[in-house]
Amino acid sequence: MIATCPECAAEISLPADTLESEIISCPECGAELEVISLTPPTLALAPEVEEDWGE
Amino acid sequence: MTRVSIVGASGYVGGELLRLLLWHPEVTVVQATSGRNAGRYLYQVHPNLRGRTSLQFVHPDKLEPCDLLFLALPHGEAARAMQRYTGLAERIIDCSADFRLSDPAAYKRWYGEDHPAPEWLGRFVYGLPEVSREALRGAKYASGVGCNATASNLALLPLVRAGLIDTSKPVLIEVKVGSSEGGASSTDSSHHPERAGAVRSFAPVGHRHTAEIEQVTGLSTPHLSITSVELVRGALATAHAFAVRPIADKDLWQAYRGFAKEQPFVRLVKERQGIYRYPEPKILAGSNFADLGFALDPESGRIVSICAIDNLMKGAAGSAVQCMNLMLGFEETLGLEFPGLHPV
């Protein structure tokens, strides 16, 4: 299964046993991604911790 | 084994060349020169080399023929003595600024004097494998690179190659640099009580590396400012350019990825989480990697492109050894795989 990273457009191959709502990391940009559907394989950015220093 | 010697081996670039070449599987270091340290063991000047070699510095007048000479001399010294050096070795890699610019007029404009050996300018290949890889293969003469120029060039090249920069708007580059850029000799302003903790604007305009950025990127007037910060090794270039058309992060990913995939020492760093989300020179100390990152302000179209390097490695000795590997037909990455330290 191939899905596209919504952040950097990398093609990510998902293992066959991937489940819906699983969280994965993009191998290219490191974004945390949620598998929002398997038909077709679709990824969305997962909520993340913001960096707060240097304000 | 290829026999190499280093002229100016007691300096910081010379020391870094020694560290790389003494561990390189295809070369033997035969001579290392220093006028002021002739007769002393290498480790007495570069303590990290203790126990690795029993070589002693020789006076530059005692230099003997070898296969390849590295020159790591103060500005102007290589150009003045090129006749002598080319008589001693078939191949030369000169780390100074003497042979970086192909145009003698640009040299005069930025260095304030006529080039001492203009007939040699066209014979040197610009020593940044990321821009002259094919010309370096088998070449006899390679120049060095400017450390600030290299951080700036690598920050800009992905955008230039993808045609994403609006050249009618200014391109500005701020480079933050460590103290080893100044070389091993000290001045009043490098005295520890003065230098420690300082954030010093030392070249807000007029830095000579601007010429190398023009030559490599083809941009007509990149605006360069240099600030020295509390680092020993490291340079961080932050370049600001405006996009020529409306773009999204994905376009930038494509441009940077396209550039990085051809370059064994360029890595992309743009993380949404983690400790170092953008390139950080601190964790590149001793490594030949150039880390690239970027950010886009979609409102204004401003692209911020960031490149971190170790000035003594990708910015000097590391690129020089990478050039040597190409010139001699070795694996390009040979002897340069060290990834840096963490934590450090």
Ligand SMILES: NC(=O)c1ccc[n+]([C@@H]2O[C@H](COP(=O)([O-])OP(=O)(O)OC[C@H]3O[C@@H](n4cnc5c(N)ncnc54)[C@H](OP(=O)(O)O)[C@@H]3O)[C@@H](O)[C@H]2O)c1
């Ligand atoms: N530092 C950096 O980050 C950096 C980065 C990129 C490029 N570079 C370039 O690399 C070159 C070396 O820089 P560095 O920082 O290593 O300088 P450095 O620490 O000042 O070292 C200069 C070396 O040259 C030798 N030397 C001086 N005059 C000489 C002469 N007339 N003939 C033979 N040897 C002579 C010195 O030793 P003795 O006086 O004992 O002989 C010393 O070994 C410079 O051209 C610089 O622009 C430096």
Ligand SMILES: [Zn+2]
């Ligand atoms: Zn991604």
